[in-house]
Amino acid sequence: MCSRARAPDVRLQVQEDRGVVVLAPHGEVNFENTALVAAAIRDRLGPTPRIVLDLSRVPYMDSTSLGTVLDALRSVRELDGDLRLVGLAANVRRVFDLMDGERLFRIYATLEEGVSSFAPSEAPVAP
Amino acid sequence: MSVAAEPELAAVACKGRVLLVEDDRDIRGALREFLEGSGFAVDEAADGFEGIERFRTLRHDIVVSDIQMPRMKGIDLLRRIRQIEPEASVVLVTGHPSMDVAIEGMKEGACDFIIKPFSLKKVLFIVTRLMEEKRLKAENRELSQKLKEGEATARVHENARRRLGEISRLALLAQPGREDDGLKGLEERVLRTAGEALEAEAAALAVAHEGGYSVLSLGLESPTWVRTQKLERDADPMVAALEAVSSPDGQAGLLACPIANGSRVVGALALARRSRAFSDGERQILESLCGDAAVALENAQLFRDMHEEFSRTEQELKLASRIQQGLLPARPPQMPRLRIRTLTRGARRVSGDFLGFTRGFDGCLGVFVGDVAGKGMPAALLMAMATHVFRELGKRRHAPEDVLAEANSTLADYLGRGVTYVTAIHALINPRRHEMVFAQAGHERPLVYRAATGAVEMLEATGTVLGMFPRARFEPRKARLDKGDVLVLITDGVVDATDRSGCQFGHERLKATIALNGSGGAPAVMAAIEGEIDRFVGGSPPRDDITLVAVEMGYEGWEEVVSTGARDAANSAKAVLYDYVEGLGLERAAFDDVKFVIKEAVQNAIEHGHRGDARKTFKLAWRADEDQLVIRVIDSGPGFCPADLPNPTAAANAFKPRGRGVFLMRRMMDEVSFNAAGNEIELVKSLTP
Numbered sequence: 141m142c143s144r145a146r147a148p149d150v151r152l153q154v155q156e157d158r159g160v161v162v163l164a165p166h167g168e169v170n171f172e173n174t175a176l177v178a179a180a181i182r183d184r185l186g187p188t189p190r191i192v193l194d195l196s197r198v199p200y201m202d203s204t205s206l207g208t209v210l211d212a213l214r215s216v217r218e219l220d221g222d223l224r225l226v227g228l229a230a231n232v233r234r235v236f237d238l239m240d241g242e243r244l245f246r247i248y249a250t251l252e253e254g255v256s257s258f259a260p261s262e263a264p265v266a267p
Numbered sequence: 268m269s270v271a272a273e274p275e276l277a278a279v280a281c282k283g284r285v286l287l288v289e290d291d292r293d294i295r296g297a298l299r300e301f302l303e304g305s306g307f308a309v310d311e312a313a314d315g316f317e318g319i320e321r322f323r324t325l326r327h328d329i330v331v332s333d334i335q336m337p338r339m340k341g342i343d344l345l346r347r348i349r350q351i352e353p354e355a356s357v358v359l360v361t362g363h364p365s366m367d368v369a370i371e372g373m374k375e376g377a378c379d380f381i382i383k384p385f386s387l388k389k390v391l392f393i394v395t396r397l398m399e400e401k402r403l404k405a406e407n408r409e410l411s412q413k414l415k416e417g418e419a420t421a422r423v424h425e426n427a428r429r430r431l432g433e434i435s436r437l438a439l440l441a442q443p444g445r446e447d448d449g450l451k452g453l454e455e456r457v458l459r460t461a462g463e464a465l466e467a468e469a470a471a472l473a474v475a476h477e478g479g480y481s482v483l484s485l486g487l488e489s490p491t492w493v494r495t496q497k498l499e500r501d502a503d504p505m506v507a508a509l510e511a512v513s514s515p516d517g518q519a520g521l522l523a524c525p526i527a528n529g530s531r532v533v534g535a536l537a538l539a540r541r542s543r544a545f546s547d548g549e550r551q552i553l554e555s556l557c558g559d560a561a562v563a564l565e566n567a568q569l570f571r572d573m574h575e576e577f578s579r580t581e582q583e584l585k586l587a588s589r590i591q592q593g594l595l596p597a598r599p600p601q602m603p604r605l606r607i608r609t610l611t612r613g614a615r616r617v618s619g620d621f622l623g624f625t626r627g628f629d630g631c632l633g634v635f636v637g638d639v640a641g642k643g644m645p646a647a648l649l650m651a652m653a654t655h656v657f658r659e660l661g662k663r664r665h666a667p668e669d670v671l672a673e674a675n676s677t678l679a680d681y682l683g684r685g686v687t688y689v690t691a692i693h694a695l696i697n698p699r700r701h702e703m704v705f706a707q708a709g710h711e712r713p714l715v716y717r718a719a720t721g722a723v724e725m726l727e728a729t730g731t732v733l734g735m736f737p738r739a740r741f742e743p744r745k746a747r748l749d750k751g752d753v754l755v756l757i758t759d760g761v762v763d764a765t766d767r768s769g770c771q772f773g774h775e776r777l778k779a780t781i782a783l784n785g786s787g788g789a790p791a792v793m794a795a796i797e798g799e800i801d802r803f804v805g806g807s808p809p810r811d812d813i814t815l816v817a818v819e820m821g822y823e824g825w826e827e828v829v830s831t832g833a834r835d836a837a838n839s840a841k842a843v844l845y846d847y848v849e850g851l852g853l854e855r856a857a858f859d860d861v862k863f864v865i866k867e868a869v870q871n872a873i874e875h876g877h878r879g880d881a882r883k884t885f886k887l888a889w890r891a892d893e894d895q896l897v898i899r900v901i902d903s904g905p906g907f908c909p910a911d912l913p914n915p916t917a918a919a920n921a922f923k924p925r926g927r928g929v930f931l932m933r934r935m936m937d938e939v940s941f942n943a944a945g946n947e948i949e950l951v952k953s954l955t956p
Contacts, residue, residue, distance in 0.1 A: 171870055172834075203867055203928035231859055238934045239927065240916045 196227025315339025619646030718751025750821030876902030
């Protein structure tokens with residue numbers, strides 16, 4: 141017997157790579173589950189957070205989850221960190237484009253580009 | 268026994284006379300052959316009226332009648348036969364093993380039920396048992412008579428009285444189902460009957476069960492006692508029963524007798540008496556009692572098995588019916604330029620009709636409607652198979668004649684020639700070009716309401732049934748379908764629907780109904796046909812499955828679906844609309860935009876309009892013509908003022924939570940507007956390149 145996965149389920153994978161937190165949700169991010177993503181980001185807000193949101197396994201995002209990402213960006217910026225986006229599917233890219241997302245986010249094609257964009261020189265230097 | 272009026276019946280020295288009332292000639296024939304082979308004289312009637320006539324003159328010992336028959340139902344027949352002869356033994360045969368029918372039948376005095384499909388052996392068993400009961404009752408009456416007349420000697424008198432008591436009790440025992448204490452209770456009653464009739468102090472009964480024997484022993488004098496024990500398979504039931512009644516103090520009388528059905532020993536009964544030995548006469552009494560007990564025990568066992576089978580069949584039917592519902596389209600497909608309605612109704616829990624839709628290239632719609640010969644479970648199984656074959660073929664092949672040819676050879680492979688067959692029609696409708704290609708296989712011909720003239724046309728087509736001739740070929744036919752025309756596909760259950768007097772609904776009535784209502788399009792036609800059939804049959808039970816599909820051409824008006832905000836319901840409502848939008852042939856990106864917008868709008872309705880209350884309902888409505896697609900989402904909330912929404916791309920608004928959804932909708936659609944109350948959003952997408 142196969143049991144149908146409930147539609148709003150989104151899984152969130154968290155990794156650290158060269159001092160950068162990589163958050164990778166799997167599945168459709170929408171109104172019903174976007175709080176999960178928001179909480180995961182909030183949990184990782186240390187001083188000067190450096191976060192990459194890997195959206196390569198997100199086929200669809202609605203306007204509410206877009207709001208979640210924008211809220212996260214604001215929190216991260218307030219702490220002098222940054223949140224960057226990688227692996228946007230065409231559908232998701234379209235939504236960011238229409239919202240003028242390039243103006244707010246740094247968006248990269250691959251995870252590697254996203255992580256290495258936080259070059260060591262960008263890291264806060266000890267006085 | 269009264270002398271039969273007909274020589275053919277009187278001439279047979281038979282076990283009894285049975286009247287079969289059954290409208291299905293094949294079933295009747297098979298039963299007759301079998302019962303005659305088993306020594307019964309069999310008489311037939313094709314319906315209830317004939318049955319009553321035969322019974323009035325011949326007074327058969329047993330009447331076996333189908334419940335579901337045209338003209339007169341089995342229950343009515345039962346009632347009328349019991350009026351003629353209150354002691355008549357009537358067995359009802361039913362294809363619907365529902366408790367309601369069984370209870371109604373019992374109330375009216377039915378002796379037993381046979382559930383279709385039945386084994387002939389079971390029928391023989393029931394008929395034999397009823398004859399045995401009849402014999403016991405007759406003997407009972409005869410002995411009572413003798414006692415009254417005082418003809419008997421003292422010896423005969425005593426024996427007769429004993430026998431009488433025994434018979435009257437056993438006659439009761441032989442009625443399974445009247446007692447509610449089951450097999451165990453019956454065993455105890457057999458013991459008490461035997462023990463009391465022969466004045467024994469202890470009685471024991473060994474009865475075969477799965478894996479061995481169980482022995483029940485009773486002490487009949489005070490203090491009374493009951494003991495049960497289990498024995499291995501190879502134990503001797505006679506020895507076991509004797510051991511159970513013998514006492515270490517010794518008894519003057521010990522008597523045991525095997526209980527056998529034919530040559531098969533199913534148990535043994537033993538009696539013990541301290542005071543005196545058992546006489547030969549008493550041994551004979553025990554023997555005949557054991558013969559009756561064998562029948563009673565087997566009856567009870569069979570009744571229990573049947574009851575289990577009954578509930579199992581009931582469960583299986585429920586499940587099968589659910590599975591079948593899943594094979595039929597949950598709702599007619601939504602396609603631009605077409606308005607489609609369907610009606611399916613099974614005469615029984617499971618149906619042999621099938622229908623389905625496939626989507627062809629270029630916005631074409633494939634429709635198939637079919638009918639499996641026969642009814643009930645076998646037809647239902649074939650229906651499932653045929654649905655699958657047509658669905659799969661409809662995806663791969665587009666020419667209707669090819670779909671039928673392949674379905675034919677596939678079904679012929681599975682069925683084996685001559686077992687049964689399937690009739691079907693497959694049509695491919697091109698809504699843009701206003702034409703249809705179809706092919707048919709022994710099926711009801713398609714009907715078309717012509718909007719221009721108001722006439723109804725029956726399209727010409729021929730083709731042999733499916734599953735009989737593996738190499739049969741099918742002819743494609745073309746027909747023009749203009750705007751407003753309504754194509755109607757049916758199964759024969761529609762025209763064969765029968766009223767109380769036996770008249771059929773027929774093609775002329777169907778055509779007239781379509782002609783009168785065609786200008787109202789597919790929904791009006793469908794509602795009118797359904798209403799007319801219901802009025803026509805006037806409550807008589809449906810004899811055949813009914814399936815109808817109406818496809819209206821060139822429809823550009825509104826369609827709608829209403830749903831609660833519960834996730835699954837809302838998702839399937841959205842899916843209906845996606846289905847429709849997909850048929851518009853938009854570019855991928857544009858299609859994705861429309862889908863996004865529908866999701867956003869529905870989410871707004873639920874989250875903002877209804878404040879998350881999943882019980883409130885919203886409505887999706889849509890229409891499309893050559894120029895544009897219009898979608899409306901109407902919620903049942905208090906509404907809001909869209910003018911208050913900020914523009915989220917303005918730098919100052921970038922992090923404001925409101926307005927993003929509507930902003931995105933405006934960017935993705937050509938027009939977005941709200942009604943004055945603010946609970947209805949209208950979304951327009953241009954379809955002109």
